[in-house]
Amino acid sequence: MAEKTALIIGAGPAGLTAAYELLENTSVRPIVLEATSEIGGIARTVDYKGNRIDIGGHRFFSKSDRVMDWWLRFLPLQRLEDGQADLALSYRGARRDLAAPGEGPDPDETDLVMLVRNRLSRIFFLRRFFDYPISLNLNTMANLGPVRLARIGASLARIRLAPIRPERSLEDFLINRFGRELYLTFFKDYTEKVWGVPCDRISPEWGAQRIKGLSLTRAVWHAARRLVRRDGSIAQKSVETSLIDRFLYPKFGPGQLWEHVAGQIRQRGGEIRMGQTVERLFTDGRRITAVGVRDAAGQEGRVTADWFLSSMPVQDLVRGLDAGVPAEVREVAEGLMYRDFITVGLLLRGLRVVAGGRSGPSGPPGLIPDNWIYIQERDVRVGRLQVFNNWSPYMVADPRTCWLGLEYFCQIGDDLWSLSDGPFADFAADELAKIGIIDRRDVLDAVVIRQPKTYPAYFGSYDRFDVVRRFLDGFENLFLIGRNGMHRYNNQDHSILTAMAAVENIRDGRGRKDNIWDVNVEQEYHEERDGRKS
Numbered sequence: 001m002a003e004k005t006a007l008i009i010g011a012g013p014a015g016l017t018a019a020y021e022l023l024e025n026t027s028v029r030p031i032v033l034e035a036t037s038e039i040g041g042i043a044r045t046v047d048y049k050g051n052r053i054d055i056g057g058h059r060f061f062s063k064s065d066r067v068m069d070w071w072l073r074f075l076p077l078q079r080l081e082d083g084q085a086d087l088a089l090s091y092r093g094a095r096r097d098l099a100a101p102g103e104g105p106d107p108d109e110t111d112l113v114m115l116v117r118n119r120l121s122r123i124f125f126l127r128r129f130f131d132y133p134i135s136l137n138l139n140t141m142a143n144l145g146p147v148r149l150a151r152i153g154a155s156l157a158r159i160r161l162a163p164i165r166p167e168r169s170l171e172d173f174l175i176n177r178f179g180r181e182l183y184l185t186f187f188k189d190y191t192e193k194v195w196g197v198p199c200d201r202i203s204p205e206w207g208a209q210r211i212k213g214l215s216l217t218r219a220v221w222h223a224a225r226r227l228v229r230r231d232g233s234i235a236q237k238s239v240e241t242s243l244i245d246r247f248l249y250p251k252f253g254p255g256q257l258w259e260h261v262a263g264q265i266r267q268r269g270g271e272i273r274m275g276q277t278v279e280r281l282f283t284d285g286r287r288i289t290a291v292g293v294r295d296a297a298g299q300e301g302r303v304t305a306d307w308f309l310s311s312m313p314v315q316d317l318v319r320g321l322d323a324g325v326p327a328e329v330r331e332v333a334e335g336l337m338y339r340d341f342i343t344v345g346l347l348l349r350g351l352r353v354v355a356g357g358r359s360g361p362s363g364p365p366g367l368i369p370d371n372w373i374y375i376q377e378r379d380v381r382v383g384r385l386q387v388f389n390n391w392s393p394y395m396v397a398d399p400r401t402c403w404l405g406l407e408y409f410c411q412i413g414d415d416l417w418s419l420s421d422g423p424f425a426d427f428a429a430d431e432l433a434k435i436g437i438i439d440r441r442d443v444l445d446a447v448v449i450r451q452p453k454t455y456p457a458y459f460g461s462y463d464r465f466d467v468v469r470r471f472l473d474g475f476e477n478l479f480l481i482g483r484n485g486m487h488r489y490n491n492q493d494h495s496i497l498t499a500m501a502a503v504e505n506i507r508d509g510r511g512r513k514d515n516i517w518d519v520n521v522e523q524e525y526h527e528e529r530d531g532r533k534s
């Protein structure tokens with residue numbers, strides 16, 4: 001019998017998982033076609049002169065044991081010291097106990113290892129650090145000052161008496177819950193920075209879906225409970241030891257894991273062809289028969305297969321279909337919107353010492369303890385700042401330097417995207433100097449990395465996305481997987497689970513796709529509580 005093949009579009013987490021799982025669980029041979037020259041998609045790690053940088057830091061944690069075990073199969077958990085092992089990983093309410101002390105590889109000696117990292121992220125606003133998620137503690141109150149606090153209280157009282165009805169936009173939604181002053185202070189600018197759309201043009205359902213976990217009542221309750229717990233030392237101890245937010249992270253960043261998976265796929269007989277952009281899909285009735293590809297030199301080719309798994313953006317997929325696409329499907333696919341992303345890697349002698357900073361012989365001066373910081377300041381465009389030293393010390397070539405990632409949310413063709421790399425790096429460094437985080441003279445080197453379509457947007461024609469989904473699901477041998485592949489805000493774990501579900505369907509001869517779309521329907525989980533991205 002002729003060997004069966006599955007063609008997989010994209011060598012990101014979804015595509016690579018699909019290829020690996022096909023090799024593990026079926027006799028179908030996977031062929032992965034990847035447009036770029038890099039493995040890992042948005043979860044790749046770029047190596048710039050020995051300094052490694054992610055496209056946004058990627059935490060590894062999942063509520064799914066299957067995903068956690070899958071990751072640890074490739075990169076075993078690092079050895080933990082006595083006293084560390086009673087700590088648990090915690091993430092959005094999910095909890096996992098760590099392995100016993102003394103087991104596992106030592107990251108100083110082994111490269112294939114998953115680190116356990118503490119998480120700290122804060123908000124930088126008014127040239128000060130605020131807790132994240134924002135909580136009503138003394139630090140917040142002192143930072144805001146009495147005048148702002150009074151305004152916040154008054155606006156909250158006002159909105160409780162006369163809420164905006166009906167809620168027509170995300171702006172109305174947020175003001176009704178937090179009052180106008182808090183909305184203006186902590187939500188408006190950041191949301192607009194990330195999405196590039198004013199909050200009054202985003203639907204209120206978007207807020208209901210993504211911000212439902214956060215309420216002021218809950219924040220006050222948390223703050224009060226903390227105060228009470230501080231008196232009882234046992235309770236306080238348990239908070240400190242078990243609820244420290246931790247996550248897993250490969251020694252050399254997420255790209256290390258995906259490159260390792262790619263190596264395993266090749267070793268087992270799977271193929272990964274780089275520099276192959278899928279531009280067309282050929283159909284015969286309700287089946288896909290082949291894809292048309294173009295390589296980096298512009299040569300065109302055609303690849304046939306029995307099954308097709310796609311993690312390429314849905315919009316591009318519909319554009320590439322050769323025939324029979326209803327006008328409405330084309331219209332909705334064209335109306336899908338995305339947010340693009342630029343990150344600037346900045347190598348520094350140190351940071352200007354800011355709150356919580358530390359200096360010492362082993363690290364760069366002023367290194368702050370955060371993994372990342374939300375930059376809320378209104379006079380700069382940078383949205384988030386990663387401190388890669390704190391993701392993994394092995395990401396930095398010289399531990400005496402500080403290796404930052406400055407993140408800009410933008411749109412291909414806008415003023416940020418149009419700026420060429422050199423001027424962009426200067427602009428980014430100037431911004432950090434302006435808000436007092438660095439001294440411009442400490443900049444040693446910089447690199448600019450652009451990533452189109454990082455965020456599939458839940459506005460544009462998204463409210464009619466079902467039309468596209470139904471049409472594409474109708475192709476019995478086509479499976480949409482991953483983030484842009486399904487136009488869904490999927491993290492790595494969801495992308496992995498969608499690929500696993502597609503492979504199970506192929507293995508079991510199932511044409512239905514519902515189990516794939518069922519992944520990540522629990523909206524609360526896949527986002528931070530206040531709607532900020534992860």
Ligand SMILES: Cc1cc2nc3c(=O)[nH]c(=O)nc-3n(C[C@H](O)[C@H](O)[C@H](O)COP(=O)(O)OP(=O)(O)OC[C@H]3O[C@@H](n4cnc5c(N)ncnc54)[C@H](O)[C@@H]3O)c2cc1C
Nearest residue numbers: 010012013014035041042056058059278482483491492534
């Ligand atoms: C800033 C940021 C931070 C994030 N943080 C986290 C985090 O902390 N934890 C977490 O788990 N997840 C995080 N994610 C999400 C994570 O990056 C995605 O879930 C994951 O990368 C999606 O995998 P994918 O394979 O579906 O898509 P992608 O990673 O986008 O991979 C798709 C691949 O397909 C290729 N491709 C596209 N079109 C074609 C074509 N026509 N032909 C051939 N190849 C094509 C692309 O080049 C790419 O390599 C984050 C994302 C962002 C943007």
